[in-house]
Amino acid sequence: SPLSAGLSIMLCGGLTWLASVEEPAAFSTALLVLVSARGDAVLVFGTTVDPAAAYVVAVAVSGSLVAGAFTVWRTRFYEERARYLYGTTQADDHVLVPMRGETSEATAFFGARLAAAHDAGKVVLLDIVDDAEMAVAERAVSADHGAATPGDLPDSVRASFDGDFEEEVSDRAAAAAVERLEPHAAEIRARFDVPCEVVVAADGDPARVAVETARATNSDLIVTPYETEDGLLSPFAREVFAGPLDAVAFRSTTGVHTWRRVLVLVARPGDSAHAMIDFAERLAGESGGVSVCTCIDAESERRRAETKLANPVETTTGPVETRVARSEVTAFLGANADAYDLVLMGSSGDRSAASRLVSPPTFERIQDVQCDVAIVDRGNADHEVRVLREG
Numbered sequence: 001s002p003l004s005a006g007l008s009i010m011l012c013g014g015l016t017w018l019a020s021v022e023e024p025a026a027f028s029t030a031l032l033v034l035v036s037a038r039g040d041a042v043l044v045f046g047t048t049v050d051p052a053a054a055y056v057v058a059v060a061v062s063g064s065l066v067a068g069a070f071t072v073w074r075t076r077f078y079e080e081r082a083r084y085l086y087g088t089t090q091a092d093d094h095v096l097v098p099m100r101g102e103t104s105e106a107t108a109f110f111g112a113r114l115a116a117a118h119d120a121g122k123v124v125l126l127d128i129v130d131d132a133e134m135a136v137a138e139r140a141v142s143a144d145h146g147a148a149t150p151g152d153l154p155d156s157v158r159a160s161f162d163g164d165f166e167e168e169v170s171d172r173a174a175a176a177a178v179e180r181l182e183p184h185a186a187e188i189r190a191r192f193d194v195p196c197e198v199v200v201a202a203d204g205d206p207a208r209v210a211v212e213t214a215r216a217t218n219s220d221l222i223v224t225p226y227e228t229e230d231g232l233l234s235p236f237a238r239e240v241f242a243g244p245l246d247a248v249a250f251r252s253t254t255g256v257h258t259w260r261r262v263l264v265l266v267a268r269p270g271d272s273a274h275a276m277i278d279f280a281e282r283l284a285g286e287s288g289g290v291s292v293c294t295c296i297d298a299e300s301e302r303r304r305a306e307t308k309l310a311n312p313v314e315t316t317t318g319p320v321e322t323r324v325a326r327s328e329v330t331a332f333l334g335a336n337a338d339a340y341d342l343v344l345m346g347s348s349g350d351r352s353a354a355s356r357l358v359s360p361p362t363f364e365r366i367q368d369v370q371c372d373v374a375i376v377d378r379g380n381a382d383h384e385v386r387v388l389r390e391g
Contacts, residue, residue: 012026093114093115093117093118093120093121093122093220093221094115094120094121094122094124094217094218094219094220094221095111095112095114095115095121095122095123095124095219095221095222095223096111096124096126096210096213096214096217096219096221096222096223097111097123097124097125097126097222097223097224098126098127098128098206098210098222098224098225098236099125099126099127099181099184100206100224100225100227100236101225101227103225103226103250103251103252104225105184106250106252106255106256106257107223107224107225107250107252108123108125108184108188109188109191109192109257110223110248110250110252110257110259110283110372110374111123111221111223111248111250112188112191112192112194112196113192113257113258113259113282113283114221114223114248114279114282114283115192115194116192116193116194117281117282117283117285118282121194121195122194122195122196122197122219123185123188123192123194123195123196123197124196124197124198124199124213124214124217124219125181125184125185125188125196125197125198125199126199126200126201126209126210126213127177127180127181127198127199127200127201128200128201128202128203128204128206128209128210129170129173129174129177129200129201129202129203133173133176133177136173136176140172170202173202174200174202177200178198178200181198181200182198185197185198197217199213199217201213205239206236207235207236207239207240207243208239210222210224210240211240211243211244211245214245219245220245220246221245221246221247221248222240222243222245222246222247222248223247223248223250224236224237224240224247224248224249224250225249225250225251225252226249226250226251226252226373226375227249231364232364233249233364237249240377241347241377242380243379243380244379244380245379246275246376246377246378246379247347247376247377247379248279248374248375248376248377249347249374249375249377250372250373250374251372251373251374251375252372253369253370253371253372253373254341254370254371254372256341256372258341259283259284259288259341259342259372260284260285260287260288260289260341261284261288261289261291261339261340261341261342262280262283262284262288262289262290262291262340262341262342262343262344263291263292263293263336263337263340263342263343263344264276264277264280264290264291264292264293264343264344264345265293265294265295265329265333265343265344265345265346265362266292266293266294266308266309266312266346267294267346267348267362268308269308269311269312271378272346272347272376272377272378273312273346274312274315275376275378276344276345276346276376277290277292277312277313277315277316277320279344279374279376280292280342280344281316281317281318281320283342286318289319289321290316290318290320290321291320291321291322291323291340292309292312292313292320292321292322292323293309293322293323293324293325293332294308294309294323294324294325295324295325295326295327295328295329295332296324296325296326297326298326299326302324302326305324306322306324309322309324310322329362330362330365330366333362333366333369334366334368334369337366337369337370337371338370338371340371341371341372342371342372342373342374343369343371343372343373343374344373344374344376345362345363345373345374345375345376346375346376346377347361347363347375347376347377348361348362363375
């Protein structure tokens with residue numbers, strides 16, 4: 001009857017309003033109860049059941065099954081999709097830091113903070129002994145035996161080395177490097193509560209040694225100080241970026257060891273964008289703030305840019321601000337970088353050489369930004385295959 005239909009609609013509307021849900025199908029289902037009431041009785045497990053009641057139970061059971069399956073899919077798979085699709089959310093917590101240059105200490109703290117965000121985090125400090133350090137060790141070994149140079153050593157002293165003078169010098173240089181790095185490692189262990197190892201390599205190509213040491217120590221992320229040569233990335237940094245492992249080049253300009261306000265520059269969606277946002281959340285922590293920004297040339301691009309930012313931000317675990325700036329990226333950074341502690345950006349490694357020649361990467365054009373900068377590069381698995389074949 002019209003009265004029953006109206007009452008069903010009113011009750012359905014009241015229940016959905018109280019539950020704060022929008023379910024249009026609920027109203028049609030409520031009306032179908034009235035139709036089912038005119039049918040014959042239903043036999044369920046040997047018991048005769050009113051058709052309307054049988055219909056309600058059937059809808060409740062089938063709806064519960066669908067809702068349960070959806071809940072499992074959403075909580076176990078959809079909301080954890082970053083875990084399956086983007087490796088940095090669970091990996092990149094064993095960090096190797098080549099201790100190079102004046103900002104190596106700040107870089108080590110940066111890498112330690114990334115590693116400390118995961119329970120299984122670990123930091124490895126790497127020092128590669130160069131020719132100057134070997135010369136110092138050589139003079140020290142000679143001085144221990146009363147000689148100014150190795151050529152002044154008496155024959156009896158040379159004989160005592162059993163022909164392993166070079167090994168003695170290498171051991172002395174390595175011991176000096178360990179003594180120099182151990183205070184940094186101890187501070188990292190105390191401040192960040194993560195294991196920290198010290199590894200010293202005697203010789204070899206620095207970039208290749210860094211990658212090989214990372215493999216040997218089960219590290220999956222290399223964090224290196226930002227180095228330039230003639231205004232461009234140094235050969236060491238370029239080779240690390242071209243390697244098989246994820247890498248970050250960290251440029252410390254402020255000397256701070258905490259980064260609570262982090263800006264992520266996203267040029268295009270993908271693995272690099274997710275990696276940068278993951279790193280930003282690790283660094284900012286629960287008390288910090290993360291902003292994700294992209295720059296556009298025309299207002300007509302805004303909606304597409306907002307969608308581009310929404311996709312990677314969906315996988316974050318905390319609140320993240322998104323910004324779409326109608327500005328050239330260097331001008332935007334010049335006007336806003338001082339509001340942040342750190343800016344994360346990609347290495348442009350997926351661009352062709354011709355594209356990089358026409359438009360240099362952003363990090364090469366922002367030398368005067370008044371905050372720390374980190375350039376993120378995702379590892380190149382194809383390069384790993386080539387290196388293994390060459391080896």
